[in-house]
Amino acid sequence: MKQLLEKHFGKFWLALVFAFLYLPLLFMIVFSFNSTRQDARFTGFSLRWYEALTRDTKIVEGFWLSLKIATVTGMLSAVLATFAAFVLVRYRRFLGRTVFSGMVNAPLVMPEVIIGLSLLLLFVGTQNFFGFPQRGMGTIILGHTLLGMAYGMVVIQSRLLEMNRSIEEAAMDLGARPMQVFFLVTLPNIFQAILAAFLLAFTLSFDDVVIAEFLSGPGVNTLPQVIFGYARRGINPTIYAAATLLIVTVTVVIVAYAVWVARATRRRDREIAAAMRAETVALSTN
Numbered sequence: 001m002k003q004l005l006e007k008h009f010g011k012f013w014l015a016l017v018f019a020f021l022y023l024p025l026l027f028m029i030v031f032s033f034n035s036t037r038q039d040a041r042f043t044g045f046s047l048r049w050y051e052a053l054t055r056d057t058k059i060v061e062g063f064w065l066s067l068k069i070a071t072v073t074g075m076l077s078a079v080l081a082t083f084a085a086f087v088l089v090r091y092r093r094f095l096g097r098t099v100f101s102g103m104v105n106a107p108l109v110m111p112e113v114i115i116g117l118s119l120l121l122l123f124v125g126t127q128n129f130f131g132f133p134q135r136g137m138g139t140i141i142l143g144h145t146l147l148g149m150a151y152g153m154v155v156i157q158s159r160l161l162e163m164n165r166s167i168e169e170a171a172m173d174l175g176a177r178p179m180q181v182f183f184l185v186t187l188p189n190i191f192q193a194i195l196a197a198f199l200l201a202f203t204l205s206f207d208d209v210v211i212a213e214f215l216s217g218p219g220v221n222t223l224p225q226v227i228f229g230y231a232r233r234g235i236n237p238t239i240y241a242a243a244t245l246l247i248v249t250v251t252v253v254i255v256a257y258a259v260w261v262a263r264a265t266r267r268r269d270r271e272i273a274a275a276m277r278a279e280t281v282a283l284s285t286n
Helices: 002-031 048-055 057-090 097-109 112-130 137-162 166-173 178-189 191-206 210-215 223-232 237-285
Strands: none
Touching: 002 237, 048 057, 048 237, 057 097, 057 137, 057 191, 057 223, 057 237, 097 137, 112 137, 112 210, 137 191, 137 210, 166 178, 178 191, 191 237, 210 223, 223 237
């Protein structure tokens, strides 16, 4: 019995962790199909709350706004994170490197409340002095990009560190200029990491409520803000339906990325195997 317990202790502990993380989500998804407003008892299957969701203009508008903000944030974060990671990995010594590295990584350890509050003060001061920007979709994107860039840089930086520099050196030996090396050699090799950074920033932006609360303007509310506002006024099963759609959206994005990476990895393995077979044939022929 003791040996059996020791053998399966790791699996049991892992199952408990997953249950702790995902059972509340499963409970919420199940009760989004409840036929009544009761939270403690499932009285029957119904789509009434999803129908009510389609008629709730605040939630529908919040969903599309969150989708737009998350998409733009993901693209900006991926681009800025790529440049930041490339500078930190490829250029070991330059004036202000320590300060630059610390500023880029600061959002990883700084509470979102502090980030949101500091950005709010910055935008209010800028608006009073220059007359812009107005708080709304643009300011939320800037705030989310600041956070998404920091997380995306960690992903891209790790890929650059493990990348074989010899292929870049070979390209330069063949006459390629640094810009050509970056776009024709480096970028294709780190593209999966860039896509992962985009998806990470997209997910962080799509479900963020703290920074959005500070940087949103009148009439501009993302889906998490709408859900949070409804929750403060009391439990409404429509919130369960909206949160379920939020989970489904993020899950679809992550699963699509995982499938794409798996296919790309298999294709790359086949190409490497074919190249090795061709090289073996060529060596045996010679």
